[in-house]
Amino acid sequence: MTSGFLIIIAKLSDIFGRKNFIVLVLGSFIAFSIGCGFSNDMTTLIVVRAFQGIGGGGMYAMAFIVLPEMVPISKHALYTAILASTIALAGLSGPLIGGTVNRNHDNTFAWRWIFLLKESSKKWRALTVENFKSIDVIGLLLLLGASILFVTALEKGGTRYSWYSVITLSLLIISFVLWVLFWTWEWYQSNHETKQEPLGPHLRGAAMTTVIINLPQRFHVVNGNSPLEAGYRLLALTISIPFGSFIGGFLVQKLCIPFIWVLMGFAPLQIAGLVLLGFSSSNKDISRAIYGYQVVAGLGLGGSLGVSIMMIPFIATKQDMATLKRKDFEDQRVIRLAAVGMSGSGQFRALGGSIGIAICTNVLNNHITSALSSILSPIQLNELLQSTEVLTKFPPRLLAITRKAYSDAYNTQMLLLAAFSAATLMTTVLFWERTPRRMTKS
Numbered sequence: 168m169t170s171g172f173l174i175i176i177a178k179l180s181d182i183f184g185r186k187n188f189i190v191l192v193l194g195s196f197i198a199f200s201i202g203c204g205f206s207n208d209m210t211t212l213i214v215v216r217a218f219q220g221i222g223g224g225g226m227y228a229m230a231f232i233v234l235p236e237m238v239p240i241s242k243h244a245l246y247t248a249i250l251a252s253t254i255a256l257a258g259l260s261g262p263l264i265g266g267t268v269n270r271n272h273d274n275t276f277a278w279r280w281i282f283l284l285k286e287s288s289k290k291w292r293a294l295t296v297e298n299f300k301s302i303d304v305i306g307l308l309l310l311l312g313a314s315i316l317f318v319t320a321l322e323k324g325g326t327r328y329s330w331y332s333v334i335t336l337s338l339l340i341i342s343f344v345l346w347v348l349f350w351t352w353e354w355y356q357s358n359h360e361t362k363q364e365p366l367g368p369h370l371r372g373a374a375m376t377t378v379i380i381n382l383p384q385r386f387h388v389v390n391g392n393s394p395l396e397a398g399y400r401l402l403a404l405t406i407s408i409p410f411g412s413f414i415g416g417f418l419v420q421k422l423c424i425p426f427i428w429v430l431m432g433f434a435p436l437q438i439a440g441l442v443l444l445g446f447s448s449s450n451k452d453i454s455r456a457i458y459g460y461q462v463v464a465g466l467g468l469g470g471s472l473g474v475s476i477m478m479i480p481f482i483a484t485k486q487d488m489a490t491l492k493r494k495d496f497e498d499q500r501v502i503r504l505a506a507v508g509m510s511g512s513g514q515f516r517a518l519g520g521s522i523g524i525a526i527c528t529n530v531l532n533n534h535i536t537s538a539l540s541s542i543l544s545p546i547q548l549n550e551l552l553q554s555t556e557v558l559t560k561f562p563p564r565l566l567a568i569t570r571k572a573y574s575d576a577y578n579t580q581m582l583l584l585a586a587f588s589a590a591t592l593m594t595t596v597l598f599w600e601r602t603p604r605r606m607t608k609s
Contacts, residue, residue, distance in 0.1 A: 192225025305352055313346045374441065412472060416477065426474055437468050449571045
């Protein structure tokens with residue numbers, strides 16, 4: 168749900184005001200977080216969690232939107248690096264906090280504290296008919312439908328439903344049609360005078376999001392670490408991602424190196440780190456080398472994230488991101504369209520993360536099914552795919568075989584993410600210009 172609402176929230180904040188929408192999405196996130204904390208069954212938790220994701224996505228989007236409007240152009244690189252570092256630290260601290268809260272497995276209320284964090288309320292201005300006339304409802308529905316159906320198909324295909332089942336194929340086909348209609352509609356909106364403002368104006372996020380989730384799982388399943396131990400073994404990645412982001416900002420702002428050169432320099436680090444992680448040992452004891460691999464991957468991921476955010480104002484058209492000259496903000500339409508440039512990048516980065524997780528989950532499930540179907544009974548295999556906690560019931564020999572299968576699956580995931588990163592490097596080349604864009608000290 169988070170990846171489907173970022174651009175939509177950006178456009179609504181244009182119409183109803185930044186402050187009002189920050190308060191709204193924050194209040195929504197808090198309210199549904201409380202709802203998650205008091206959920207009594209899985210169905211309720213899933214539904215309320217989806218609405219919490221909308222509020223969380225709104226908070227994510229609004230941070231990117233207000234940055235160029237509040238920060239002088241000369242300080243864009245610094246604050247963008249801080250923002251990128253905050254995102255990385257927030258994502259990487261999740262396993263540590265979650266592991267700490269759930270350390271006592273006998274305390275069934277422990278997980279609820281993850282959601283019961285804050286409360287807040289504020290007032291916001293009245294809505295007008297003219298506000299609603301500016302909403303691109305068609306574009307909003309097309310984008311939302313295309314994003315959600317595509318991610319759902321990737322998550323369920325090959326696990327609950329066959330890739331060739333009617334449900335999976337229908338979701339993929341309908342999603343494809345909706346994407347085509349969305350981009351066609353946005354092209355029309357951008358080239359014709361209409362009362363609605365176009366929603367549409369990048370897939371960099373699969374690697375970092377998936378690594379943050381999959382590495383702790385590997386430490387827990389393959390190496391037998393507790394959730395807390397699995398979380399702190401990510402510290403090498405936790406530290407190196409923000410550090411890479413600040414290095415990228417220094418190269419771009421202080422040394423005035425073109426954006427594309429810096430991105431192409433960080434990409435090999437990202438690819439190399441993921442490839443090295445893809446050849447991790449299946450032994451229960453963790454090799455110290457894996458922390459070095461995390462540092463290499465983290466520097467590449469952090470540098471790429473920070474620079475890709477910094478470069479938006481310098482590569483987008485004025486219509487999509489007009490922050491190069493402060494006087495441009497005298498044009499209210501330019502202000503509204505500027506929000507789409509930042510939130511659009513955030514949406515596709517989040518969507519890339521969702522797609523990466525869905526694909527890697529399918530790779531894991533298919534590999535485990537293929538490797539263990541002749542060893543485990545159908546009931547055991549189904550229980551294992553639902554929760555790895557059943558490993559505590561396996562005898563030592565079967566446990567060793569299962570851990571080896573999971574190790575191979577996690578290695579395959581890392582190599583797949585390295586391929587994603589290589590594809591990202593190829594798309595970066597599309598930004599090549601005879602005179603590459605860079606920041607100037609002036």
